[in-house]
Amino acid sequence: MLEVAGLTAGYGAVRALDGVDLTVEEGSLTAVLGANGAGKTTLLRTVSGLLRPRAGRIALDGRDLARLPVEEIVRLGVAHVPQSGGVITELTVEENLRLGGLYRRDRGALARRVAQMYELFPPLAPRRSRAAATLSGGERQMLALARALTGAPRLLLVDEPSLGLAPRVVARLMAVLRRLCDEDGRTVLLVEQNARSALSVADRALVLDLGTVVADEPAAVLAADSRLRHAYLGF
Numbered sequence: 001m002l003e004v005a006g007l008t009a010g011y012g013a014v015r016a017l018d019g020v021d022l023t024v025e026e027g028s029l030t031a032v033l034g035a036n037g038a039g040k041t042t043l044l045r046t047v048s049g050l051l052r053p054r055a056g057r058i059a060l061d062g063r064d065l066a067r068l069p070v071e072e073i074v075r076l077g078v079a080h081v082p083q084s085g086g087v088i089t090e091l092t093v094e095e096n097l098r099l100g101g102l103y104r105r106d107r108g109a110l111a112r113r114v115a116q117m118y119e120l121f122p123p124l125a126p127r128r129s130r131a132a133a134t135l136s137g138g139e140r141q142m143l144a145l146a147r148a149l150t151g152a153p154r155l156l157l158v159d160e161p162s163l164g165l166a167p168r169v170v171a172r173l174m175a176v177l178r179r180l181c182d183e184d185g186r187t188v189l190l191v192e193q194n195a196r197s198a199l200s201v202a203d204r205a206l207v208l209d210l211g212t213v214v215a216d217e218p219a220a221v222l223a224a225d226s227r228l229r230h231a232y233l234g235f
């Protein structure tokens with residue numbers, strides 16, 4: 001579904017990605033792992049159009065995204081949940097969810113999708129009329145994911161959803177991501193520092209180091225490779 005080839009991107013003199021190749025199958029969950037500064041966030045930002053590549057190709061179902069406006073990339077079904085969350089804290093939970101699906105014209109479908117989000121993330125339901133600013137960190141992460149999902153994206157890009165969350169909340173979020181692939185056929189590209197959690201739900205895993213791919217394996221193979229784990233993943 002997503003094909004990235006020879007992707008090079010950066011910031012001024014910094015080359016954050018250097019010839020990255022990646023293929024993501026429809027309905028799969030791919031983990032992008034690696035140390036701080038490896039280029040993981042930059043990879044998501046180039047796919048969603050927030051950063052333009054210097055070279056290489058990013059294709060969604062064969063269509064090149066590299067020069068499309070961000071709005072068009074969203075319309076093609078790509079949603080990006082950034083590390084800092086992506087919720088509007090002044091608005092209520094419900095308003096955030098409705099905004100996430102705003103570009104979908106069908107209002108009935110939007111109401112159904114919002115209702116589905118309360119099923120998928122039960123802690124959000126009793127808080128629907130509260131400002132997002134009053135949510136805990138975990139609840140905010142759930143809202144950020146739910147908000148992206150109300151737009152019914154085909155490809156969900158998620159940047160470190162586990163950051164600062166309790167282990168039980170992390171496990172619940174990972175399980176939701178897995179369900180999105182298995183039950184809804186969505187495709188997920190998940191950036192994580194918490195490699196152990198990500199590998200427990202991923203189909204495939206990519207390890208980045210200084211902007212290059214040093215491993216691209218089925219998640220179970222990577223999890224069993226103690227040399228790679230010690231060298232790049234710290235466990």
Ligand SMILES: Nc1ncnc2c1ncn2[C@@H]1O[C@H](COP(=O)(O)OP(=O)(O)OP(=O)(O)O)[C@@H](O)[C@H]1O
Nearest residue numbers: 011014016034035036037038039040041042043193
């Ligand atoms: N806006 C920016 N301006 C300049 N350099 C940047 C910018 N954003 C990132 N970089 C640099 O690009 C490289 C890759 O950063 P990136 O954020 O993609 O890494 P990461 O793997 O997501 O790291 P982390 O796990 O710490 O979030 C790093 O060397 C970083 O310092």
